[in-house]
Amino acid sequence: MPKLVLVRHGQSTWNEKNLFTGWVDVKLSEVGQKEAKRAGELLKEKKIVGDVLHTSKLSRAIQTANIALDSADQLYIPVKRSWRLNERHYGDLQGKDKAATLQQYGQEKFQTWRRSFDVPPPVISDDSEFSQIGDPRYREIDQAVLPRTESLKLVIDRLLPYWQDELAKDLLEGKTVFVFAHGNSLRALVKYLDNISDNEISGLNIPTGIPLVYELDDNLKPTKPAYYLDPEAAAAGAAAVASQGTKK
Numbered sequence: 453m454p455k456l457v458l459v460r461h462g463q464s465t466w467n468e469k470n471l472f473t474g475w476v477d478v479k480l481s482e483v484g485q486k487e488a489k490r491a492g493e494l495l496k497e498k499k500i501v502g503d504v505l506h507t508s509k510l511s512r513a514i515q516t517a518n519i520a521l522d523s524a525d526q527l528y529i530p531v532k533r534s535w536r537l538n539e540r541h542y543g544d545l546q547g548k549d550k551a552a553t554l555q556q557y558g559q560e561k562f563q564t565w566r567r568s569f570d571v572p573p574p575v576i577s578d579d580s581e582f583s584q585i586g587d588p589r590y591r592e593i594d595q596a597v598l599p600r601t602e603s604l605k606l607v608i609d610r611l612l613p614y615w616q617d618e619l620a621k622d623l624l625e626g627k628t629v630f631v632f633a634h635g636n637s638l639r640a641l642v643k644y645l646d647n648i649s650d651n652e653i654s655g656l657n658i659p660t661g662i663p664l665v666y667e668l669d670d671n672l673k674p675t676k677p678a679y680y681l682d683p684e685a686a687a688a689g690a691a692a693v694a695s696q697g698t699k700k
């Protein structure tokens with residue numbers, strides 16, 4: 453039976469500072485490194501062994517995967533990386549403080565930018581210090597179509613080809629597939645897998661560093677609700693993500 457394990461990277465230095473991050477390539481904080489180790493320990497405890505690992509092109513997801521696989525004694529598994537698993541591009545909000553943004557623009561706009569389905573934040577300019585134009589890791593993408601901002605809808609649009617060409621392909625071979633990615637790229641995948649409506653997805657938050665397991669049938673439909681390997685920590689972690697911005 454194919455199994456899909458989704459892991460959001462551990463806390464990053466910009467999660468710690470409460471800054472909008474998106475495609476900015478920040479590293480894990482010390483807390484994030486511990487979360488990554490714990491993710492690997494949970495996989496080991498529950499005897500979940502991956503056949504293949506997929507990550508985004510961002511260091512925080514790659515670091516989380518490396519640390520987790522190390523603590524799970526699974527550093528050997530083959531790896532594929534794609535920009536299609538990257539965090540949602542946060543446009544001109546990248547690098548901005550969440551609490552200050554909430555104060556400046558008000559709750560409604562802040563929440564629309566963070567969690568609406570199809571309203572992207574303002575576009576980032578190519579000469580911003582937080583733009584990804586010219587970053588060599590994205591040289592395979594036409595610079596004209598490299599994201600300058602994204603809604604969740606746009607993330608789904610760029611993620612689904614990767615689901616079809618890579619993730620579903622591995623799963624249909626009966627593999628246990630690990631995906632180490634980001635809050636919003638994983639929300640996009642969960643929306644698709646669980647058929648969550650455009651409205652309801654706004655209430656879904658993914659906690660850092662806790663594996664979420666999907667057991668799938670041969671048509672890649674979940675055979676039962678997906679489950680976190682540490683449900684209590686997951687609930688607390690999701691609530692903490694939801695309240696970002698209100699945090700001082």
Ligand SMILES: O=C(O)[C@@H](CO)OP(=O)(O)O
Nearest residue numbers: 471472473474539566635
């Ligand atoms: O800043 C970001 O890139 C994301 C994830 O950390 O934040 P949010 O949860 O506000 O979408």
